[in-house]
Amino acid sequence: xxxxxxxxxxxxxxxxxxxxxxxxxxxxxxxxxxxxxxxxxxxxxxxxxxxxxxxxxxxxxxxxxxxxxxxxxxxxxxxxxxxxxxxxxxxxxxxxxxxxxxxxxxxxxxxxxxxxxxxxxxxxxxxxxxxxxxxxxxxxxxxxxxxxxxxxxxxxxxxxxxxxxxxxxxxxxxxxxxxxxxxxxxxxxxxxxxxxxxxxxxxxxxxxxxxxxxxxxxxxxxxxxxxxxxxxxxxxxxxxxxxxxxxxxxxxxxxxxxxxxxxxxxxxxxxxxxxxxxxxxxxxxxxxxxxxxxxxxxxxxxxxxxxxxxxxxxxxxxxxxxxxxxxxxxxxxxxxxxxxxxxxxxxxxxxxxxxxxxxxxxxxxxxxxxxxxxxxxxxxxxxxxxxxxxxxxxxxxxxxxxxxxxxxxxxxxxxxxxxxxxxxxxxxxxxxxxxxxxxxxxxxxxxxxxxxxxxxxxxxxxxxxxxxxxxxxxxxxxxxxxxxxxxxxxxxxxxxxxxxxxxxxxxxxx
Amino acid sequence: xxxxxxxxxxxxxxxxxxxxxxxxxxxxxxxxxxxxxxxxxxxxxxxxxxxxxxxxxxxxxxxxxxxxxxxxxxxxxxxxxxxxxxxxxxxxxxxxxxxxxxxxxxxxxxxxxxxxxxxxxxxxxxxxxxxxxxxxxxxxxxxxxxxxxxxxxxxxxxxxxxxxxxxxxxxxxxxxxxxxxxxxxxxxxxxxxxxxxxxxxxxxxxxxxxxxxxxxxxxxxxxxxxxxxxxxxxxxxxxxxxxxxxxxxxxxxxxxxxxxxxxxxxxxxxxxxxxxxxxxxxxxxxxxxxxxxxxxxxxxxxxxxxxxxxxxxxxxxxxxxxxxxxxxxxxxxxxxxxxxxxxxxxxxxxxxxxxxx
Ligand SMILES: [Zn+2]
Ligand SMILES: [Zn+2]
Ligand SMILES: [Zn+2]
Ligand SMILES: [Zn+2]
Numbered sequence: 001x002x003x004x005x006x007x008x009x010x011x012x013x014x015x016x017x018x019x020x021x022x023x024x025x026x027x028x029x030x031x032x033x034x035x036x037x038x039x040x041x042x043x044x045x046x047x048x049x050x051x052x053x054x055x056x057x058x059x060x061x062x063x064x065x066x067x068x069x070x071x072x073x074x075x076x077x078x079x080x081x082x083x084x085x086x087x088x089x090x091x092x093x094x095x096x097x098x099x100x101x102x103x104x105x106x107x108x109x110x111x112x113x114x115x116x117x118x119x120x121x122x123x124x125x126x127x128x129x130x131x132x133x134x135x136x137x138x139x140x141x142x143x144x145x146x147x148x149x150x151x152x153x154x155x156x157x158x159x160x161x162x163x164x165x166x167x168x169x170x171x172x173x174x175x176x177x178x179x180x181x182x183x184x185x186x187x188x189x190x191x192x193x194x195x196x197x198x199x200x201x202x203x204x205x206x207x208x209x210x211x212x213x214x215x216x217x218x219x220x221x222x223x224x225x226x227x228x229x230x231x232x233x234x235x236x237x238x239x240x241x242x243x244x245x246x247x248x249x250x251x252x253x254x255x256x257x258x259x260x261x262x263x264x265x266x267x268x269x270x271x272x273x274x275x276x277x278x279x280x281x282x283x284x285x286x287x288x289x290x291x292x293x294x295x296x297x298x299x300x301x302x303x304x305x306x307x308x309x310x311x312x313x314x315x316x317x318x319x320x321x322x323x324x325x326x327x328x329x330x331x332x333x334x335x336x337x338x339x340x341x342x343x344x345x346x347x348x349x350x351x352x353x354x355x356x357x358x359x360x361x362x363x364x365x366x367x368x369x370x371x372x373x374x375x376x377x378x379x380x381x382x383x384x385x386x387x388x389x390x391x392x393x394x395x396x397x398x399x400x401x402x403x404x405x406x407x408x409x410x411x412x413x414x415x416x417x418x419x420x421x422x423x424x425x426x427x428x429x430x431x432x433x434x435x436x437x438x439x440x441x442x443x444x445x446x447x448x449x450x451x452x453x454x455x456x457x458x459x460x461x462x463x464x465x466x467x468x469x470x471x472x473x474x475x476x477x478x479x480x481x482x483x484x485x486x487x488x489x490x491x492x493x494x495x496x497x498x499x500x501x502x503x504x505x506x507x508x509x510x
Numbered sequence: 511x512x513x514x515x516x517x518x519x520x521x522x523x524x525x526x527x528x529x530x531x532x533x534x535x536x537x538x539x540x541x542x543x544x545x546x547x548x549x550x551x552x553x554x555x556x557x558x559x560x561x562x563x564x565x566x567x568x569x570x571x572x573x574x575x576x577x578x579x580x581x582x583x584x585x586x587x588x589x590x591x592x593x594x595x596x597x598x599x600x601x602x603x604x605x606x607x608x609x610x611x612x613x614x615x616x617x618x619x620x621x622x623x624x625x626x627x628x629x630x631x632x633x634x635x636x637x638x639x640x641x642x643x644x645x646x647x648x649x650x651x652x653x654x655x656x657x658x659x660x661x662x663x664x665x666x667x668x669x670x671x672x673x674x675x676x677x678x679x680x681x682x683x684x685x686x687x688x689x690x691x692x693x694x695x696x697x698x699x700x701x702x703x704x705x706x707x708x709x710x711x712x713x714x715x716x717x718x719x720x721x722x723x724x725x726x727x728x729x730x731x732x733x734x735x736x737x738x739x740x741x742x743x744x745x746x747x748x749x750x751x752x753x754x755x756x757x758x759x760x761x762x763x764x765x766x767x768x769x770x771x772x773x774x775x776x777x778x779x780x781x782x783x784x785x786x787x788x789x790x791x792x793x794x795x796x797x798x799x800x801x802x803x804x805x806x807x808x809x810x811x812x813x814x815x816x817x818x819x820x821x822x823x824x825x826x827x828x829x830x831x832x833x834x835x836x837x838x839x840x841x842x843x844x845x846x847x848x849x850x851x852x853x854x855x856x857x858x859x860x861x862x863x864x865x866x867x
Contacts, residue, residue, distance in 0.1 A: 239765050240764070281688070281692075283775070284691065285688075285761050285771060287774045288775060289774060289775025289778035290775075359764045361761055361764055361765060364760050364764060365757075368753075368757045368760070376750070383691055383692055383694075386690070386692075386694045386695075386696055387691065389785045390696075390700075390779035390780060391780060391782045391783075392779055392780075393779055394778070417550045418551060418721040418770065419547070420547055421531055422518065423519060423539070423542070447771075450767055454771075455532045455766075456765050456766070457527070457532060
């Protein structure tokens with residue numbers, strides 16, 4: 001529009017406030033001189049620790065019991081164990097410390113002072129506390145493997161055990177067998193013997209030649225290692241943003257399945273207020289608006305709920321994992337102070353050594369919010385508060401094959417209406433033909449579909465010089481298990497031989 | 511390298527790379543997809559019905575110049591049966607509007623559409639130049655935005671139209687989604703992705719270019735040889751919005767679909783019911799009759815501040831309180847003429863249109 005600033009309606013101004021109030025005295029004890037300014041309020045060092053511990057408990061404990069309960073004094077009785085998702089970064093270092101102090105070593109200084117020794121908080125809440133670390137060095141050549149450091153660190157924490165995973169486990173049938181208790185394909189009616197000893201893999205096939213859609217195809221597996229499959233998958237992705245968000249998603253699902261495996265009803269993540277704001281803006285920018293709720297707090301159920309079931313009772317009969325971010329009220333600066341004053345070491349805080357990262361929406365968002373926070377300190381809490389006030393709109397049409405989150409109904413129609421990619425009128429006859437492999441798009445959420453298909457004007461620098469970008473790539477192991485519930489599996493099973501014939505000219509040699 | 515064939519028709523030679531999808535396509539296919547996507551947007555939202563009187567908010571800039579062309583094209587091609595008007599606002603910024611109003615007058619002749627020009631001076635008694643001389647260059651976009659919105663509605667009312675279409679494009683909307691999240695404006699966040707908004711008694715306003723990329727609008731104007739004035743407002747927008755705009759450009763460079771992805775995100779959520787219940791309900795301004803969430807609408811508040819030499823009054827709550835503390839508005843205060851909707855029969859006055867030159 002005419003004015004450089006067309007959408008201004010009014011009130012477009014963010015107040016720049018002073019960094020702290022007039023008094024320099026601690027607002028909590030009103031005795032000591034303040035050491036730190038947290039959102040315009042001054043605190044002394046002694047009051048800082050109870051403040052953060054309080055914020056941590058306040059974000060976690062109301063969600064511990066299966067059903068939220070009103071009175072704060074009720075005993076906390078979770079339905080299962082606790083899994084800590086540990087990245088080695090700043091937030092998860094603080095999270096691990098807090099979980100250990102509050103629930104494992106039962107550090108008296110973290111207990112509420114009211115109620116005395118009989119207070120229910122003084123009893124152990126979790127039967128078992130595990131830490132899961134996912135090493136991502138396999139995704140980035142030249143990246144240092146931090147798992148030895150993590151092992152040393154966790155060994156210093158009595159009473160917690162470590163489950164150390166690698167990102168390529170997402171492509172490892174043996175890992176799937178361990179967490180799911182069944183082979184990746186045991187639920188499928190494939191005659192595995194005809195395929196030799198190696199199991200089938202599922203391949204994602206990108207729009208190629210005459211095919212304008214994503215497809216899933218079955219392929220006799222090569223002897224590729226999980227690492228090779230991971231790298232082939234990442235190398236097939238069209239943008240740096242896709243690489244980064246895919247890695248985040250692989251980590252997320254590795255953690256969720258590990259939570260199920262360890263009978264953990266709760267998975268806690270070290271997302272600080274600052275990183276939550278970043279992930280929300282980054283999510284919005286990648287089309288994940290329908291799943292903002294899950295980005296804040298998620299009740300993950302590993303399969304599609306049966307619509308005939310009473311939704312309110314699902315959690316009582318199904319396995320579920322409640323994902324909580326207990327540091328969501330604690331800013332990055334406060335996390336830094338916590339580690340500084342407690343002498344904690346952050347073992348893995350480096351950005352992956354890949355120049356492509358500069359073109360990643362997550363990285364751009366990180367830099368943008370960091371800059372904005374300097375001038376407008378309330379920005380991050382405003383972002384989180386705003387996103388807490390919205391709810392997903394529209395119907396759910398199942399869970400996404402890749403991220404296992406609810407898919408909004410009608411997104412493919414939306415996309416084809418406002419971003420036309422073909423002038424062909426869809427031919428109903430051809431679509432239903434046995435020659436066409438199973439279309440993947442209807443089983444993906446908007447963001448995952450965008451991750452696989454949306455290109456950049458400049459392709460990202462190659463992650464692995466020796467692997468060329470391919471139009472087919474292996475899918476993570478859980479995709480197969482997901483498909484057993486779906487009608488699409490029926491189609492693909494019947495057409496498997498046909499598909500292979502159709503696709504043989506663009507399937508890569510193993 | 512051999513010449514590429516168009517990814518859409520597989521026939522003609524591709525001459526451009528489409529900013530929205532990255533596809534390499536020919537000129538005809540570009541016109542076709544661009545227009546068809548706008549048509550799909552209009553049809554899907556059920557924006558118009560035959561016989562509607564529709565005003566195009568025309569500024570002479572690229573968005574509204576292309577909008578006028580596309581509205582005319584689609585109205586003819588698909589028999590929408592619309593009666594189209596051009597409606598222009600003269601903000602009173604020296605050297606900014608003069609040339610672009612010439613563009614609008616040329617469009618009036620080319621497309622054979624009636625034109626109405628309305629000035630801030632006429633409605634509010636203030637030009638933007640005069641406002642800036644009082645409030646300075648900071649915050650003046652607040653005035654401009656509030657005044658333009660009311661000016662368009664008033665112009666539309668005088669043309670007896672049912673509907674105003676504006677040239678807001680996908681970039682504008684994506685930027686607004688981000689802004690509203692970052693500044694916590696939950697009411698606007700819920701509204702800003704709507705293609706059509708309608709207050710209690712105002713005219714419908716819609717954005718047929720909601721999904722059209724700014725770059726493609728420029729491309730369309732270029733290939734159709736439409737001339738327009740690419741003047742940016744000489745009074746700079748607020749710094750915060752500037753940050754959001756720069757960020758959006760970075761996102762678009764990283765992945766061009768980002769603009770549409772942000773809009774999709776904005777459409778995929780809604781304000782939670784519990785939160786809606788706490789929002790202020792709409793009423794009409796006690797002074798000028800325009801829709802408002804307070805006793806006084808934004809424009810009247812801004813105007814009172816200007817008239818009383820306390821221009822910050824409508825910008826911050828604290829300044830508003832100071833204004834109130836000064837006592838009630840004097841009786842001789844210059845005010846906006848009372849707003850009357852044209853759809854109420856018998857209340858409308860005859861319209862003076864611009865005579866084609
Ligand atoms: Zn203190
Ligand atoms: Zn997904
Ligand atoms: Zn073409
Ligand atoms: Zn008013």
